[in-house]
Amino acid sequence: MSAAENNPGSGSASGKQGDYHVPVLLKESIDALMIKPDGIYVDCTFGGGGHSRAILQALGPSGKLVAFDQDADAQQNLPDDERIIFVPNNFRHLQRFLKLNRIGLVDGILADLGVSSFQFDVGDRGFSTRFDGPLDMRMDQRQEVTAAQVVKKFSEQQLHKLFEQYGEVTNSKTLAKHIVDHRGQSPLTTIAHFKTMLSPVVKGNPNKYFAQVFQALRIEVNDEMGSLKELLEQVPGVLSTGGRVAIITFHSLEDRIVKNFFRKGTFNEVEENPLLQQDDNNQLKIITKKPIAATNAETGSNPRSRSAKLRVAEKI
Structure with missing residues (x-):
């Protein structure tokens, strides 16, 4: 969800994975997940499949990856790999589709909230200010x-x-x-x-x-803020103990939502009473005290990464 559409990355309208979307903070996000070879992981925003491919490379033969993407165009980037389960729906339905696929707990969750370069570069999707086309903007x-x-x-x-x-x-x-x-x-x-x-x-x-x-x-x-909140509220219930969630944001509103949820574990306002002992029900431990930003090398090669922030939390 980039703050400025004139920095969408190096995509082109061909839609092939190599130019569909340059994965932002790839090494940092994969390292943060601490992937176990036999683990089960979720990529909430499959897109061009860059992050998913890196997760699959770290997984062993018995590992599993569940990939969500509500944009039908993303399916053309699916790798031929029996370890991946693709869900053509919004990640706000995370828990529902994990249950449908008989998956209880997962070991890691990744979400890159950026809009893909491909979506910006196809005029008839209506995302871009650079082309004429229908005033559409639907991801799904x-x-x-x-x-x-x-x-x-x-x-x-x-x-x-x-x-x-x-x-x-x-x-x-x-x-x-x-x-x-x-x-x-x-x-x-x-x-x-x-x-x-x-x-x-x-x-x-x-x-x-x-x-x-x-x-x-x-x-x-696309109700992007509502979808993000619904995703975050499901995270503690589907992550195994020691499992990690890594969220990449591109806008201050998104980053604030992620930061506050990681800190409190809820969006509900808890009334503080100095006379009562407060129970801390937050099941998440913040791993990144400050968000991880892209390196100078990455921002130089992919300008859209300039506004990217990665926050990571662990289920305790």
């Missing part, structure tokens, strides 16, 4: 809500909130009002229509501005 083409529908149907207050929170757009209130005032005058079915309508309210660098607006819509359309 089976779902009904598109970016066009959000722009057409959300109230001014809803639009203001999503652009402010998910895109950190400086004039989000003005932007929301402008959309509501003018959306009836444009079909708003394509990226070109949308960008033309917004042109009078663009502030600063247009590329950065549109990247922030598109990011906000993409997060809303």
Whole structure:
């Protein structure tokens, strides 16, 4: 979920694994999982399969990998390996599909929350500000809500909130009002229509501005924050003792969610009473006191890794 779409990586529209998506923080995330040859691991975001291939290389013949990806295009990157179970669904359904595959506990969970270069580079997916195409932005083409529908149907207050929170757009209130005032005058079915309508309210660098607006819509359309929270809440229940969870984020909102959950083990607010002894029910121990960032060498070869942060926790 990169903060700026103009740094999507080195993908191309061919969709082959080598250029589909450059795996970010590959060595760091694989090392963090401390992979056991006979273990069971989950890659929540298969994508181009880069992280999955590295996990499979570390596994022995009896090891297993469960790979999730809701984007149908990702399936073309599946390796011919009987140790992998592919689940064509959102990782928010982690526990459900582990049970369906008769898997109880797993030894490690990895999630790279970045949008793939391939998704950005295929215009008809509607993720990119660089190409014209339908105003879509659905990761899962089976779902009904598109970016066009959000722009057409959300109230001014809803639009203001999503652009402010998910895109950190400086004039989000003005932007929301402008959309509501003018959306009836444009079909708003394509990226070109949308960008033309917004042109009078663009502030600063247009590329950065549109990247922030598109990011906000993409997060809303795919309920990315809700999916992340649901995934995290399931982690303690599916990880074996000593198992690790490694999450790579690209946005401050995501990173804050992961950081707080690792610290508290819950999203529920616990009222602190100094007169009572507080029971610590957190089953996770933080391994990374500070998030791991990409090296200078990696950011030089893959610019999209600049905003990546890796946090790791262990089940106790």
